[in-house]
Amino acid sequence: MTKPINFPAKFIERIEEDLPSDLSLAGFKAVCQQPMRRSIRVNTLKISLEAFLSLAKTNQWQLEPIPWCETGFWITREDESLSLGNTAEHQAGLFYIQEASSMLPVSALFHCFQAEEDCLLLDAASAPGSKTTQMAAMLQGKGAIVANEFSASRVKVLSANLLRCGVTNAAVTHFSAEIFGTWMSEQFDAILLDAPCSGEGTLRKDPQALDNWSEQHVYEISQLQSTLLESALQALKPNGVLIYSTCTLNQQENQQVISRIATQYPDSFSTINLEQLFEHSHKAITKEGYLHVWPQYYDSEGFFVAALRKNAATIDTPAINKRIKPFAYQTATKKQQASIAQHFKSQFGMTLPSDYSIFTKANDYWLLPNSFLRVKDEMRFERVGLKLAEEFKHGFRTSHDAITALGHLVAKNCIELEPEQAHHFYQGKDIVYPNNNKGEVALSYQGYVIGLGKWVRNKIKNSYPRELVKDKGLG
Missing domain, CATH: 3.40.50.150 (Vaccinia Virus protein VP39)
Known part of the structure; x- marks a missing residue:
C-alpha cells in the first residue's frame, strides 16, 4: 500500500x-x-x-x-x-x-x-x-x-x-x-x-x-x-x-x-x-x-x-591555473591499430567505426570518439569511449562491452541461443554445445548480441562479466 x-x-x-x-x-x-x-x-x-x-x-x-x-x-x-x-x-x-x-x-x-x-x-x-x-x-x-x-x-x-x-x-x-x-x-x-x-x-x-x-x-x-x-x-x-x-x-x-x-x-x-x-x-x-x-x-x-x-x-x-595529470590513454601506433582492426575483422567480420580513434591504456585497447579529442587534456576523465579488447602474448580477448555495443556489426562467428541457453548465460553458466571450434564466439538472443563465449570442447565457456551475473537469470 x-x-x-x-x-x-x-x-x-x-x-x-x-x-x-x-x-x-x-x-x-x-x-x-x-x-x-x-x-x-x-x-x-x-x-x-x-x-x-x-x-x-x-x-x-x-x-x-x-x-x-x-x-x-x-x-x-x-x-x-x-x-x-x-x-x-x-x-x-x-x-x-x-x-x-x-x-x-x-x-x-x-x-x-x-x-x-x-x-x-x-x-x-x-x-x-x-x-x-x-x-x-x-x-x-x-x-x-x-x-x-x-x-x-x-x-x-x-x-x-x-x-x-x-x-x-x-x-x-x-x-x-x-x-x-x-x-x-x-x-x-x-x-x-x-x-x-x-x-x-x-x-x-x-x-x-x-x-x-x-x-x-x-x-x-x-x-x-x-x-x-x-x-x-x-x-x-x-x-x-x-x-x-x-x-x-x-x-x-x-x-x-x-x-x-x-x-x-x-x-x-x-x-x-x-x-x-x-x-x-x-x-x-x-x-x-x-x-x-x-x-x-x-x-x-x-x-x-x-x-x-x-x-x-x-x-x-x-x-584559472589548471593542474591536470596527463591524459591516461595513449594514441595507438599504426601497427597496434592494424592489429586490433585485424582481430575484429578476422574474428567477427567487423569493421570498426571510422569516426573514432584507437587508443591504448596499459594492455587495453579503446575506441574514442574523434569529437572528444579536442578536450582530452582539459580535465580528468574517469572513462572515455569503449573498451575494445585486452592484449595478451598470443592475441586479444574481446571485451563484453565492445561486442554488445557493436553487435550490429558482427558478420560471422555468432550463434543464436535458445531461451534456456540464454537463461544459463545470464546466470553465468557455461553452455553445453558440442563442437570442435576454437577462439571466441558472439552470442545472440532474439537476434541481438548479448555477450561473448569461448569455444571449449563440447561447450561454450561463459564470458559474461561477473558483476552482471544474476542468479535468477531470466527468471
Whole structure:
C-alpha cells in the first residue's frame, strides 16, 4: 500500500500561489496519490523502433505513445510475474525504464539543436543515465557527450547504464558541475543541465519526497541552481543551446533561477519557445515559453523545462591555473591499430567505426570518439569511449562491452541461443554445445548480441562479466 503523502502547510501555500487557474489544489493532491504509469524508452542504438514494436507485440505488451518522445511509450503488461528490469530485452539494453516527463528535456534539446558530426555535448548532472542514453540515441554515434556526475556512488550506476545501452561516444567525469564554466569555457555546442532540486514533482513515485522539505532548503538549492546555470552558460559556445530542467514545481527553483541569471548577465541569452515541441504542449507553456508540467496535465510527474540560446556576447569567465595529470590513454601506433582492426575483422567480420580513434591504456585497447579529442587534456576523465579488447602474448580477448555495443556489426562467428541457453548465460553458466571450434564466439538472443563465449570442447565457456551475473537469470 502506498504511504500517504504528508503535505507541509507552507508547501501547500506555495502550490496554491503557483497553480495555474485551470487547475485545482484538490486535483493536485488527488493525482499525487495516484500510482505512476510505467513508461519505457526504446534504445535505438540497439534496436529499431519498428523491430521493437514487433517484439512488444510478440510479448503481448500494450504500448501507448508518449507525445513528446517518438521512442517513448507507456507500457502495460498482462503478465507481470517477471519485472521489466529482469526481462531479456532490458538486460540486452533494448529499452530504458524512464519516467515519461524525464524524456522532455532531451526532446526539447534536439527540437532546438541540430547535431553536427563533430559536435560536443555536456550532460552536467547525468546519473543514473536516462537522459545521457537518450542523448546518445539521438546522436546515433555522432559527436561526443561529456557525462558528468558529482555523486561518487552514482558514477558507477551511470557507467553501467551507458555500457548496457551500447553508448560508445561518452566521456564520464566526476566533478561538481559548477567547474565547467571555468575549466571548459565555451567548449560545448549544447548542454543539458537537469539540475538537482527539491523533487516536488516526484511525489507519485516517491511519497516521501516532501519529508525533508522546507523553505530554507528550497532557497539553498535555488542558489546552487543559479551557480550551475551560470557555469553552464559560460561553458556553452555562442549560439549554443542550453536546456535547464528540474523535477520540481516551485518558481523559485525554475523561472526565478533563470531570471536571476538574466539580470546578472543582461542580453547573454534568449529564450526558445517550446510551444511547438509536441501536440497539446500549450497546456504547460508559461508566458516566457518554458514548459511547466503539472502532473494533472499529462498524467505524469511534474517537470520544468526551459530552452535557452546563448547570444554572441561572451560571458566573462575568470582565468584559472589548471593542474591536470596527463591524459591516461595513449594514441595507438599504426601497427597496434592494424592489429586490433585485424582481430575484429578476422574474428567477427567487423569493421570498426571510422569516426573514432584507437587508443591504448596499459594492455587495453579503446575506441574514442574523434569529437572528444579536442578536450582530452582539459580535465580528468574517469572513462572515455569503449573498451575494445585486452592484449595478451598470443592475441586479444574481446571485451563484453565492445561486442554488445557493436553487435550490429558482427558478420560471422555468432550463434543464436535458445531461451534456456540464454537463461544459463545470464546466470553465468557455461553452455553445453558440442563442437570442435576454437577462439571466441558472439552470442545472440532474439537476434541481438548479448555477450561473448569461448569455444571449449563440447561447450561454450561463459564470458559474461561477473558483476552482471544474476542468479535468477531470466527468471
